Amino acid sequence: MSIETDDGRGHGHDSEHHLPAVEDWPKGFGEASWWPFISALGGSGFYIGAALYVLGQGQSPIVSPVAGGAVFVLSTFVFLTGLYGWLYHAFIVDFWEGEAADFGFPLKLTMLLFLATEVATFGAGFIYYFFIRAGSWSDLPPIVADGEVLSTLVIANTLVLIASSVTIHYAHHALLNGDRTRFVRLLGATLGLGLVFLAGQVYEYYEFIVHLGFSLTDGAYGTAFYGLTGLHGLHVSLGAVLLSILFIRALYGHYSAEKHVSVSTVSMYWHFVDIVWVFLVVVLYVGAIV
Amino acid sequence: MAALVGAVFLAALGFVARVNGWWGRLPFVDRTRVATDGGHAHEPGSGLAHKPSGITRWLTTVDHKDIGILYGMYGVIAFLWGGVSVMIMRFELFTAAETYISPEMYNALLTSHGITMLFLFGTPIIAAFSNYFVPLLIDADDMAFPRINAIAFWLLPPAALLIWAGFFTIPLDIAISPAQTSWTMYTPLSVEQSNPGVDLMLLGLHLTGVSATMGAINFIATIFTERGDDVTWANLDIFSWTILTQSGLILFAFPLLGSALIMLLLDRNFATTFFAVEGGGPILWQHLFWFFGHPEVYILVLPMMGLVSWILPKFAGRKLFGFKFVVYSTLAIGVLSFGVWAHHMFGSGMDPRIRASFMATSLAIAIPSAVKTFNWITTLWNGKVRLTAPMLFCIGFVANFVIGGITGVFLASVPVNLILHETYYVVGHFHYIVMGMIAFAGFGAIYYWFPIVTGRMYNRKLAKGHFWLSMIGVNITFFAMLLAGYFGMPRRYATYSDFNPELAPLTEITFLHQVMTAGAVIIAVGTILWLLNVVWSWKKGGKVTDPDPWNTKEYGLHGREFAWFEQQLAATDGGETESESAVATDGGADGESVATDGGSEQA
Amino acid sequence: MSDRIFDRETMLDLSVNFIPLGILLFFVLLFLVLAPFPGDPLIVLVQMSLVIIPGIALLMLTYYSGNAIEGSRDDEQAEPGYSEADAEVARSAGEE
Ligand code: HEM
Ligand SMILES: [Cu+2]
Numbered sequence: 001m002s003i004e005t006d007d008g009r010g011h012g013h014d015s016e017h018h019l020p021a022v023e024d025w026p027k028g029f030g031e032a033s034w035w036p037f038i039s040a041l042g043g044s045g046f047y048i049g050a051a052l053y054v055l056g057q058g059q060s061p062i063v064s065p066v067a068g069g070a071v072f073v074l075s076t077f078v079f080l081t082g083l084y085g086w087l088y089h090a091f092i093v094d095f096w097e098g099e100a101a102d103f104g105f106p107l108k109l110t111m112l113l114f115l116a117t118e119v120a121t122f123g124a125g126f127i128y129y130f131f132i133r134a135g136s137w138s139d140l141p142p143i144v145a146d147g148e149v150l151s152t153l154v155i156a157n158t159l160v161l162i163a164s165s166v167t168i169h170y171a172h173h174a175l176l177n178g179d180r181t182r183f184v185r186l187l188g189a190t191l192g193l194g195l196v197f198l199a200g201q202v203y204e205y206y207e208f209i210v211h212l213g214f215s216l217t218d219g220a221y222g223t224a225f226y227g228l229t230g231l232h233g234l235h236v237s238l239g240a241v242l243l244s245i246l247f248i249r250a251l252y253g254h255y256s257a258e259k260h261v262s263v264s265t266v267s268m269y270w271h272f273v274d275i276v277w278v279f280l281v282v283v284l285y286v287g288a289i290v
Numbered sequence: 291m292a293a294l295v296g297a298v299f300l301a302a303l304g305f306v307a308r309v310n311g312w313w314g315r316l317p318f319v320d321r322t323r324v325a326t327d328g329g330h331a332h333e334p335g336s337g338l339a340h341k342p343s344g345i346t347r348w349l350t351t352v353d354h355k356d357i358g359i360l361y362g363m364y365g366v367i368a369f370l371w372g373g374v375s376v377m378i379m380r381f382e383l384f385t386a387a388e389t390y391i392s393p394e395m396y397n398a399l400l401t402s403h404g405i406t407m408l409f410l411f412g413t414p415i416i417a418a419f420s421n422y423f424v425p426l427l428i429d430a431d432d433m434a435f436p437r438i439n440a441i442a443f444w445l446l447p448p449a450a451l452l453i454w455a456g457f458f459t460i461p462l463d464i465a466i467s468p469a470q471t472s473w474t475m476y477t478p479l480s481v482e483q484s485n486p487g488v489d490l491m492l493l494g495l496h497l498t499g500v501s502a503t504m505g506a507i508n509f510i511a512t513i514f515t516e517r518g519d520d521v522t523w524a525n526l527d528i529f530s531w532t533i534l535t536q537s538g539l540i541l542f543a544f545p546l547l548g549s550a551l552i553m554l555l556l557d558r559n560f561a562t563t564f565f566a567v568e569g570g571g572p573i574l575w576q577h578l579f580w581f582f583g584h585p586e587v588y589i590l591v592l593p594m595m596g597l598v599s600w601i602l603p604k605f606a607g608r609k610l611f612g613f614k615f616v617v618y619s620t621l622a623i624g625v626l627s628f629g630v631w632a633h634h635m636f637g638s639g640m641d642p643r644i645r646a647s648f649m650a651t652s653l654a655i656a657i658p659s660a661v662k663t664f665n666w667i668t669t670l671w672n673g674k675v676r677l678t679a680p681m682l683f684c685i686g687f688v689a690n691f692v693i694g695g696i697t698g699v700f701l702a703s704v705p706v707n708l709i710l711h712e713t714y715y716v717v718g719h720f721h722y723i724v725m726g727m728i729a730f731a732g733f734g735a736i737y738y739w740f741p742i743v744t745g746r747m748y749n750r751k752l753a754k755g756h757f758w759l760s761m762i763g764v765n766i767t768f769f770a771m772l773l774a775g776y777f778g779m780p781r782r783y784a785t786y787s788d789f790n791p792e793l794a795p796l797t798e799i800t801f802l803h804q805v806m807t808a809g810a811v812i813i814a815v816g817t818i819l820w821l822l823n824v825v826w827s828w829k830k831g832g833k834v835t836d837p838d839p840w841n842t843k844e845y846g847l848h849g850r851e852f853a854w855f856e857q858q859l860a861a862t863d864g865g866e867t868e869s870e871s872a873v874a875t876d877g878g879a880d881g882e883s884v885a886t887d888g889g890s891e892q893a
Numbered sequence: 894m895s896d897r898i899f900d901r902e903t904m905l906d907l908s909v910n911f912i913p914l915g916i917l918l919f920f921v922l923l924f925l926v927l928a929p930f931p932g933d934p935l936i937v938l939v940q941m942s943l944v945i946i947p948g949i950a951l952l953m954l955t956y957y958s959g960n961a962i963e964g965s966r967d968d969e970q971a972e973p974g975y976s977e978a979d980a981e982v983a984r985s986a987g988e989e
Contacts, residue, residue, distance in 0.1 A: 031352055031436075032342060032346075032350035032351050032352060032353075033440075034350050035437065036350075036352060036438075036439075036440035036441045037349050037350060037444055039441050040440070040443075040444030041444070043445055044444075044445055044449070044497060047448065047449075047452060047494070047496070048452075050493055051452060051455075051489065051490050051493050054486050054490070055466070055486055057559065060465070062465055062466065105515060106434055106511050106514070106515040106516075109510075109511055110435075110511050113506075113510055113511065113541060114507060116541050117503055117507070117542070117544075117545040119542070120541070120542045120543070120544075120545035120546040120549070121545040121546070121548065121549050122549075123549070124546050124549030124578055125549060127574070127578065128553065128564055128569070128574060131569075131571070131574050132569055132570060136568075139568065216560060216562060217560070217562065219563065219568065219569075220563045220566075220568055220569040220570075223556075223562040223564055227553070227556070227562065227564070427974055520971060522965035522966075522967070522970065523958075523961040523962045523964070523965045524962050524966040524970060524973075525970045525971060525972060525973040526973060528973060528974070529974075600974065613973060614906035614909075615906065615909045617958075618906060618909050618910050618958065619909050619910065621910075621954050621955065621958050622910045622954075624954075625947060625950045625951045625954050626913065626947050628947070629943065629947030629950075641936050641940075642930065643924070643928075643930060643936055643937065643940040644939055644940055646920070646940065647920070647944050648943065650916065650917060650920035650944050651917065651944060651947055653916055654913035654914075654916040655913065657912045657913045658909070658913060661909055847975075848975060849974050849975060853975075
């Protein structure tokens with residue numbers, strides 16, 4: 001078949017060329033790699049898992065109720081393996097041979113584009129909230145009626161998250177000024193504050209659900225509240241994972257005033273998540289009781 | 291949406307932030323060609339040796355050209371299923387009463403047809419062209435993120451399995467049946483259908499959205515950062531411009547749909563109130579859906595306009611008239627398409643003042659569309675028109691757009707809309723566009739680039755037969771739909787025997803439906819010709835040895851992709867076994883070696 | 894307003910987007926003059942923003958893209974989509 005020959009021709013650059021990934025598993029194919037396929041398999045596995053979960057619900061489940069969860073866990077494993085293999089072979093393996101070059105622009109641009117999609121992702125949820133807020137706005141759960149939703153816990157948590165935005169900003173600055181110790185410390189502080197925020201959120205959910213009996217299905221506001229804070233919580237968790245990676249790599253001394261693009265991109269993400277939270281508090285917590 | 295795209299991108303970005311061994315050694319680092327995700331794909335001469343063979347090659351490839359071919363295959367398979375499902379429906383509609391299939395089956399096919407054609411054929415077939423050709427046209431080595439590119443593709447097959455799951459399970463006789471929500475998935479219907487087939491479809495759709503979003507980010511990054519030294523914003527080609535704009539639309543449209551789909555899933559499975567009457571209400575779904583849905587139609591049509599703007603001048607023997615007009619009006623369409631969504635909801639009881647606003651923006655968006663049409667016509671005017679198969683499809687595209695566009699403007703005017711809404715007129719309008727333009731441009735581009743992708747030439751007689759059957763079939767079928775709409779035939783009905791004759795005269799309507807079915811058969815025959823032609827010519831067509839099979843050099847219109855093709859031919863010269871005696875550039879298939887696909891010139 | 898920023902030729906290119914802008918402006922004025930419904934400030938606000946926001950977005954995009962395109966214009970450049978080397982081939986071929 002002619003496809004076989006067609007595409008092997010490749011681009012016309014004739015020069016000595018090194019493989020993108022120095023090694024690959026199970027063996028290097030030059031440009032080709034199994035990792036994208038494996039990652040995609042894991043990624044779609046989440047959806048298959050969710051589908052099986054749905055099929056496992058109800059009076060007469062079509063598949064075993066545990067199937068969904070099992071596939072989901074398995075997929076997580078496959079997905080992470082895919083990502084790890086990819087990143088390991090593409091970047092880590094010969095990390096120390098690296099030299100500095102500036103390719104911050106495409107990556108920062110990409111982060112910016114990703115954040116644009118996030119605006120739309122969050123947008124849909126907020127639009128729902130505005131609909132109910134501007135609509136009938138009745139049947140409110142007691143915590144809204146007596147203003148309990150805006151607790152000191154939330155305010156403290158908000159301050160924690162804002163503080164973490166400040167610390168990551170100065171961490172980056174310290175790195176650019178060549179002050180590695182300060183950088184590592186501030187980064188660690190950011191991660192810590194992020195985790196405190198998450199713990200605070202979990203505690204708030206616990207209070208609301210167990211003690212105040214306010215849950216996801218508690219009318220239109222319950223849906224908005226858990227939908228939006230849940231979505232945001234997922235983002236903070238992802239951010240915490242990223243910060244942990246940054247932190248570990250910072251401990252290994254991977255960053256310097258010249259090599260700091262992932263610090264910039266993660267910090268862009270973290271600021272974004274922070275801004276969304278402030279907006280969320282203003283409209284969802286404060287906005288509900290004024 | 292966030293979870294998956296996020297994890298992939300962020301993980302990649304997080305790690306990538308410094309230089310790695312192979313970077314510094316790359317020959318073109320000085321040109322700041324950077325491989326941002328470790329998957330740089332560009333193979334010098336020794337390329338073949340590096341590619342694994344057999345199926346492994348396709349599963350592991352990160353080469354934008356291979357991925358383009360994969361997208362193409364995927365799109366074609368989806369197109370065939372979409373076609374089969376609609377043919378079953380058309381045969382059912384041949385008579386007014388219920389004959390072959392149940393109304394439930396009809397609804398299921400209707401849903402699958404719409405979803406398949408828009409999400410599994412439309413978006414991927416565009417990705418096929420853009421993956422293969424944008425890097426060539428902007429002189430990039432590959433996409434900015436070749437591996438993310440591969441991931442984006444491989445998410446699609448599982449998505450299709452989920453979307454079609456309801457059909458696969460029919461023989462198993464378990465409690466999953468195909469969704470009957472129509473492609474718009476309006477609530478409360480889509481919440482109330484307890485069939486888990488709907489959930490599977492929603493999950494699959496979400497996955498296609500993730501894939502499209504990853505692709506869009508990749509294209510924007512590629513066009514911004516990977517252009518060759520002599521490609522600037524001022525001389526970026528029109529196809530890349532439309533892909534850039536389209537990607538910008540995807541960036542906001544698909545994630546928003548993704549959230550809306552998740553909200554629908556939560557409503558279905560966790561008793562939330564997003565679209566319940568006590569919550570956001572059904573109207574919220576309509577707003578969110580169409581805020582995605584209208585940009586989606588431009589997501590599909592803009593790149594196709596780009597293809598026509600690129601190919602049509604080649605056979606008109608002159609440059610695209612008013613190139614900058616086309617660029618700016620593309621951008622204008624991109625922006626305005628987010629401001630017109632509620633023209634799909636004029637009948638849903640909005641405040642008349644707000645309806646008037648949407649009418650205003652809808653009329654405004656018609657201008658840049660019309661500008662493009664005038665540019666194409668002016669390009670043809672006095673040009674040396676050569677009626678090759680790609681050119682025929684381009685001209686058909688323009689002609690169909692005139693009807694599709696004008697009917698759209700009519701629909702955008704509130705009083706007309708209130709009469710024609712939910713009738714076959716609407717179906718006619720958008721099929722002139724989706725079939726008459728999107729599919730046409732796709733066919734034209736396939737013929738035009740066939741030599742590059744396959745190294746062979748298609749059979750030009752079959753290709754012309756394909757065009758004429760398609761053109762005639764489209765205009766019979768969809769014009770009959772416009773008429774049926776005037777007669778008041780409502781859309782989405784499996785039978786029409788018990789309508790009030792005052793509202794919809796049965797004889798005329800039945801006749802029109804039979805005409806539509808006949809037209810659809812003509813289209814189907816044309817499509818089969820196309821399929822046979824492509825499959826056969828890919829294996830057996832005459833080899834293309836002339837790097838300029840369309841004689842574009844003669845007119846000073848030789849594009850970068852063919853310049854690249856020329857390099858390839860030169861590089862592999864002698865390397866490839868030339869067992870088949872290389873016939874001239876076309877028609878090798880039918881023995882006549884006429885230059886360039888019947889290049890009959892008309893002054 | 895942007896007259897001084899862009900030269901005449903560029904303004905001509907950009908004029909294609911002034912037409913939809915003009916239509917939007919026309920409707921804004923029309924809505925201001927013709928308001929047959931009893932005034933409800935919220936609805937009027939929504940009505941106006943739905944036309945004005947796309948208008949502003951279009952204006953901004955036109956401005957920035959105009960800047961980017963004109964900023965990189967160079968008369969020596971190859972035509973859009975045509976490689977430099979090839980443009981020469983084409984030129985000499987055309988002369989024959
Ligand atoms: C010239 C600009 C256009 C205008 C003013 C326009 C206007 C409209 C209007 C007002 C409707 C709603 C009809 C109704 O349901 O009552 C409509 C439906 C539709 N249009 Fe267009 N249109 C235009 C171009 C396009 C293009 C370029 C596409 C596709 C690429 C397209 C695809 C559709 C589709 C798919 C529907 C039907 C959606 C559904 O209800 O299922 N239109 N159009
Ligand atoms: Cu529309």
